[in-house]
Amino acid sequence: MEYAVEIRNLTKDYEIGFWRKKRVRALDDLSLNVRSGQIFGFLGGNGAGKTTTIKTLMRLQFPTAGSASILGEDISNVKMHGRVGYCPENPYFYDYLTAREVMDYFGQLFGYDRPTREQKTKELLAKVGLNEKDWKKQLRKYSKGMLQRVGLAQSLINDPEIVFLDEPMSGLDPVGRRQIRELIAGLRANGVTVFMSTHILSDIEALCDEVAILRGGKLTAAGDLNELLAASEGAGSFEISVDGVSAEAIREDIEFIAGAQITAKPQGAGIMVLDEADIEAVLAVTRRAGGRLTSIEPVKQSLEDLFVRDIDPADPGIK
Amino acid sequence: MPNEGPGFLPRILTIAKNAFRESVRDRILYNLIVFALLITASAIFLGELTAGQEARVIVNLGLSATLIFGAFISIFSGVSLVWKEIEKKTVYSIFSKPVGRGEFIVGKFFGLSAMLAVNIGVMGIGVTLALLYVGGRGLIGGVWASVLLIFLELTVLTAVAIMFSSFSTPALSALLTFFVFLIGHFSVSLLDLANTMGSSSALGFFTAVYYLLPNLSHFSFITETANGMLPPPQMLGGAALYALVYNVILMTITVAIFSRRNFK
Missing domain, CATH: 3.30.70 (Alpha-Beta Plaits)
Known part of the structure; x- marks a missing residue:
């Protein structure tokens, strides 16, 4: 399959207000293809529509218009989500459960038997760098970085073919960021497509093959990272x-x-x-x-130059 | 290997088990301590005040307390069970997996119903022990039939609470569910009242209320139990069927509403 994700004219409007409802457009006619087996960087300022896009792909929200498919299946196909992993931004889990119990719970939703669940839990919690002594602590006692690691671990419990990571480095210290960068690179090496949104441009430059930049819900640039940088203003000087x-x-x-x-x-x-x-x-x-x-x-253009060119800091994003 | 997940029944069971575990860890079962104290105190002291009526008082008090405690748990846990998942954004990780929204709602309902079953089952044991203590062995059969009816009533109340919470705030949902609980117990009386008033609009309104809201008097047998009566099998069967049909309708409405929700 050439494309792991195909987004066609995706539009999302929100209604705000109580009595006199006003419509705001969070995502405006977004069309995008993501090739299989690569790490895809999804960039944009606050309110650009990155999380809205990912939530729509994860069927947490319904599009106002347009459609999208993952691994060749429409996003409304619940079964297809068994082949997908997702780590939300600032992941939230049942805080009365321990990390082991959360992993076990999600493993059960995928129908794994107990020995498989136990083996996957141990393997993944170790892989995301969560200290073994913390595995039996309730999540209410976890720091933001520890929760982020649990979020990443649970997103991989079903050996997904594609994983969506919304700000995966959020809350991590430099050592943690390095570990997760290696983990993401390892996923690509194993043929897993990674779709990640992040504000940390150095991570995008270090990891991503292709990127897309959103502004105010609209796509402003998309393609091979090196080609985009080479074609951008000032490059070749x-x-x-x-x-x-x-x-x-x-x-x-x-x-x-x-x-x-x-x-x-x-x-x-x-x-x-x-x-x-x-x-x-x-x-x-x-x-x-x-x-x-x-x-x-x-003169070399950095991703930051490209990003800043496409993001107007005075623009609040949503129109 | 990538996994598309098991059938819907194991997923519902998994969600139900977790909802049950959540209720336990939220210390909801602590209410049993208050109930135990209440029953023990009544067994020891009330009998002395009501000369020879100990068993009757214990059944009345014990089953009424079971219903009231159970109703509070149904209402407050029912309205917060789904709302909390949305508010705390735990639904994000659930619905990105191959879990249908209907499976989630039904799983939550079963989980809370299981917790209620344990809760009022323990209360039933408490009433039974108190009856044995005061020598009211003959009322035990009726007590357990009443406990079953109370459980059926509480499942309906739970389904109402979950339905309201699928589109409303917990406070408003709790208030609406409480009204349903009150009106549900008096809807037959309201219909009788409307018939005596002779006003066609009042009759229309109360008839609509009677058919729209659950008629919880189908599950009431506490006074009769205290008087040594056993509910006839057709009453138990009818109540079970009524609860089943009502719960299926409420769950269908809830799933239809919840399936259209956007999680911002």
């Missing part, structure tokens, strides 16, 4: 640093080069050109003015 000459002395000549920009630096100037072919012209101008080349570096 070069920054040339020179010293022994002031920016003002060469500004006029530099601005003759199409698209070139010059900025003053303490020891000299920085010049950005859009094309590699223009580097020689910049060097010639600098030499004529008595300057000296110190470095030439290709």
